[in-house]
Amino acid sequence: MPTGVAMRDAREQLFDAAERILLRDGPNALTSRAVTTEAGCAKGVLHRHFADFDAFLADLVLDRxxxxxxxxxxxxxxxxxxxxxxxxxxxxxxxxxxxxxxxxxxxxxxxxxxxxxxxxxxxxxxxxxxxxxxxxxxxxxxxxxxxxxxxxxxxxxxxxxxxxxxxxxxxxxxxxxxxxxxxxxxxxxxxxxxxxxxx
CATH class of the missing domain: 1.10.357 (Tetracycline Repressor; domain 2)
Structure with missing residues (x-):
């Protein structure tokens, strides 16, 4: 995955990627790697914005x-x-x-x-x-x-x-x-x- 690509709104991009995975493949398929791959970013991007994957998921739910x-x-x-x-x-x-x-x-x-x-x-x-x-x-x-x-x-x-x-x-x-x-x-x-x- 490219690491030098700037993401305008990383949180929203990651949330949207998670939604697509949820809708397409269900909750079993939702992993940090799946989200960053779907979002087209390096895995580290998620961990720069969230303490861990459960924190990411909690923020996703609260946003929705x-x-x-x-x-x-x-x-x-x-x-x-x-x-x-x-x-x-x-x-x-x-x-x-x-x-x-x-x-x-x-x-x-x-x-x-x-x-x-x-x-x-x-x-x-x-x-x-x-x-x-x-x-x-x-x-x-x-x-x-x-x-x-x-x-x-x-x-x-x-x-x-x-x-x-x-x-x-x-x-x-x-x-x-x-x-x-x-x-x-x-x-x-x-x-x-x-x-x-x-x-």
Whole structure:
């Protein structure tokens, strides 16, 4: 590997390389050598930016969690527009159509990574915990607007949506589910909480 080639944003380049490996080959294939080879850089580049490979993986997960915060703000802004089912369908498709499913598999696969993340993250499985909070925030906003029934148990509804969405997208080898399938799942889950034109 060339060692004299400058990398503009080494961290992001390494993160993107790790994502490609995760999406293509799964968490078993993710090694420091695989990442640097995919990124087209010397192995030492990774170790110049991160204490060790688990530190790299933890930062990768935290970086991807930060993206959920951006998505959460956009989803909350959508409250009161379109339909609740349509907004949730879009949110789940954006979330699980990205690298999120592979990140969940990575965290589940690597005990050391999970332990490291638990030192600074809330309880639960990283990515899914933040995604659940995103949907809960949105559903609360819709409830405040009267488009979700006032007695809706959002603390149960949000993780149910995340679990159902994750199962739809979990098979990395199959084609992603069609929008109609995601929408059907969403309407089945929220049907008792949302009725009429907001559904």
């Amino acid at each position: 969690i930060a993206r959920i915060a951006d998505q959460s703000a956009a989803l909350r802004t959508a409250a009161g527009t379109g339909t609740v089912a349509g907004n949730l369908t879009g949110a789940l498709t954006d979330l699980f159509g990205s690298v999120a499913v592979a990140i969940v598999a990575l965290v589940t696969f690597r005990d050391d990574l999970r332990a490291r993340l638990r030192q600074t993250r809330p309880p639960g499985l990283p990515v899914l915990t933040e995604a659940t909070a995103m949907l809960a925030s949105y559903l609360t906003a819709e409830r405040d607007l009267g488009r979700v029934a006032p007695d809706t148990d959002i603390d149960t509804l949000a993780p149910t949506l995340i679990g159902a969405g994750h199962l739809l997208f979990a098979d990395r080898k199959a084609a992603p589910p069609k929008a109609e399938a995601v929408h059907k799942t969403v309407t089945s889950v929220i049907g008792g909480a949302v009725r009429g034109p907001a559904l």
